[in-house]
Amino acid sequence: MIETAIALIALITGVIIGRFLLQKVFTAQEQQARERASRIIEDAEQKAERIQKDKLLEAKEQILKRKSELDADISRKKNQVIHNEKKLQKRESTLKNNELKLKQRESTLSKGQEQLKNQKSKVESLRENIDSQLVAAEKKVAEAEKMRLSQVSQLEKISGLKANEARKQLIEALKSEAETKATSHIKEIMEEAKMTATKEAKKIVINTIQRTATEHAIENCVSVFNLDSDDLKGKIIGREGRNIRALEAATGVEIIVDDTPEAIIISGFDPVRREIAKLSLHRLVADGRIHPARIEEVVAKTRKSIEEQIVEIGERTVIELGVHGLHPELIKMVGRMRFRSSYGQNLLQHSREVAKLCATMAAELGLNAKFAKRAGLLHDIGKVWHEEPELPHAILGMNLAKKYKEHPEVCNAIGAHHDEIEMTAMISPIIQACDAISGSRPGARREMMESYIQRLKDLESLALTFKGVNKCYAIQAGRELRVLVDADNVSDKRAGDLSFEISQKIEKDMQYPGQIKITVIRETRAVAYAK
Numbered sequence: 001m002i003e004t005a006i007a008l009i010a011l012i013t014g015v016i017i018g019r020f021l022l023q024k025v026f027t028a029q030e031q032q033a034r035e036r037a038s039r040i041i042e043d044a045e046q047k048a049e050r051i052q053k054d055k056l057l058e059a060k061e062q063i064l065k066r067k068s069e070l071d072a073d074i075s076r077k078k079n080q081v082i083h084n085e086k087k088l089q090k091r092e093s094t095l096k097n098n099e100l101k102l103k104q105r106e107s108t109l110s111k112g113q114e115q116l117k118n119q120k121s122k123v124e125s126l127r128e129n130i131d132s133q134l135v136a137a138e139k140k141v142a143e144a145e146k147m148r149l150s151q152v153s154q155l156e157k158i159s160g161l162k163a164n165e166a167r168k169q170l171i172e173a174l175k176s177e178a179e180t181k182a183t184s185h186i187k188e189i190m191e192e193a194k195m196t197a198t199k200e201a202k203k204i205v206i207n208t209i210q211r212t213a214t215e216h217a218i219e220n221c222v223s224v225f226n227l228d229s230d231d232l233k234g235k236i237i238g239r240e241g242r243n244i245r246a247l248e249a250a251t252g253v254e255i256i257v258d259d260t261p262e263a264i265i266i267s268g269f270d271p272v273r274r275e276i277a278k279l280s281l282h283r284l285v286a287d288g289r290i291h292p293a294r295i296e297e298v299v300a301k302t303r304k305s306i307e308e309q310i311v312e313i314g315e316r317t318v319i320e321l322g323v324h325g326l327h328p329e330l331i332k333m334v335g336r337m338r339f340r341s342s343y344g345q346n347l348l349q350h351s352r353e354v355a356k357l358c359a360t361m362a363a364e365l366g367l368n369a370k371f372a373k374r375a376g377l378l379h380d381i382g383k384v385w386h387e388e389p390e391l392p393h394a395i396l397g398m399n400l401a402k403k404y405k406e407h408p409e410v411c412n413a414i415g416a417h418h419d420e421i422e423m424t425a426m427i428s429p430i431i432q433a434c435d436a437i438s439g440s441r442p443g444a445r446r447e448m449m450e451s452y453i454q455r456l457k458d459l460e461s462l463a464l465t466f467k468g469v470n471k472c473y474a475i476q477a478g479r480e481l482r483v484l485v486d487a488d489n490v491s492d493k494r495a496g497d498l499s500f501e502i503s504q505k506i507e508k509d510m511q512y513p514g515q516i517k518i519t520v521i522r523e524t525r526a527v528a529y530a531k
Contacts, residue, residue: 183497223266223274225281233257235290236264236281246292250299251277271339272310276302310335317348321355323374327404334377336384347384350438351377357434362427368409372427375413378406379431382414394420458510463502463518468494480517481506487524495522 227233237244237257244255252273256265266277280302284290287298311328314335318326326334337348358376362369381400382393391399398415409425416423417432456474463472463483468490472483483502485495499520506516 183500187496187500223278225264225266225278227262227264227285230262232285233264236285238290238292242292243290243295246295247277247280247299250296251280253277272306272336275339276306279306310338313338313348317352317377321352321373321377323355323370323377330378330381330400330404330406333381333384333400337380340384347380351380353438354379354431354434357437358427358430361430361434365430367426367430371407371409371425372413372430374406375410375427375431376434378410379414379417379435392418392420394418455510455512459506459512459516462505462509466498466502466505468498478512478516480519483518483520485520485522487522490522492522495520 235243236247236255238246244257248255254267255277256267258265264281266274266281276299280295280299283298283302284295287294311332312335314331314333317334318324318331334348334351337351338346340347355373355376358372359369362372378397378401380393380397382391382395382397385396385400394415394417398411398421401411401414409427412421412423412425413428413431415421416425416428417435419432423429423432456478459474459478459481460472463469463481468485470484470486472481474481481502483498485498490498499518502520503516503518506512506518
């Protein structure tokens, strides 16, 4: 029994211990499960907070963007409203001015009607007097006609000629006499006009030229870049010519490397491109690193610096001449003139010279010197504009001046300085004259050989069209035309008239710098042979 009791107690004790151990195991697993659950819950809460913050930020960004759009729309509408209000105010002021003008016109018309009534009564009284005088005059005319007919019949009997025949003879005699007198009278008038008008014009032009300092430079289509040694030519050419090809592609000029010692020739029609190539080469040689990537970088920097230099040159020119209020684009075009030439004459120097000449001449004539100087500076801006090359540069320059709100007188002077349009401003002929003065003075330009020879041929051909001319020669570089006439067909008096007629024909049909002297030579030769 005792053993049985002990065994029973041991069994009970084992059961109790087993339950206790099982309870502990279950408690540890439950704790782990709770910890995992809490970690999952915390991670979910953190993710939810992050998502909530992101959504809030997106919403705020959209709200701010929408707000800025609304603010911009509101400011634009405000500006539109302000602009409309200004327009309305202008219209109201214009309407008020028109009302005042209409009232003034009404008062003027009423006064004019009263004056017309008074004048009408005076005219009626004068008409009555004139009618009575006309009746008396008609009677006198009839009596004079009877007397004239009787006198004509008496003259026909005395002379033995009819009135129509005598009239024809008299008209022919008077016509020939009038032609000779008219020619001599025209020559006297022309000489007198030249002695007075030409003298004053020459005085103004000479004073203008003397008071203006002139500088001129001759530019070619070739620039020379000097090197310290011929070894640098190989670096500039590069392996298989890649450096020189990259430089030509970047600058748009031709680089000529020949046997010229310590020099490279840069060839191109555009002086701006040549200047960019020259400065880029200088920087590359000074740096020593010459390869295609470096070449493109240096050319881009040089081009940017040249553009800045162009603007600086334009601003400095405008300030020196005292021309104010020019549009920035026009200032930039003035700067680009520094790198352009016309017949070998630097375009900027030519424009500066024309501006000073125009200001001086306009002041001498009592015209607006500021407008004249402005038009003189801008008269050739059409030559530096890169668009619409098919238009004449005068018309293109006038369109640019109109585009940038220049004064109508300035625009007309620019467009009319080569007679492309009609001159309507007083300063227009001054611009044309000063352009000719600056371009035709000695040393200013180099005339193309072909056009020069063609002008001399046209001069000789024009003189040969006159009757009695045997030969003619253009001498003194086209400044004098010597005409040899037939002595049998041309008299001494006709020779003088012929020189005058040829000069008038040249002035009408040809364009030339300065003046041309026409010398008509008539000589009689007697030839005999002794056998």
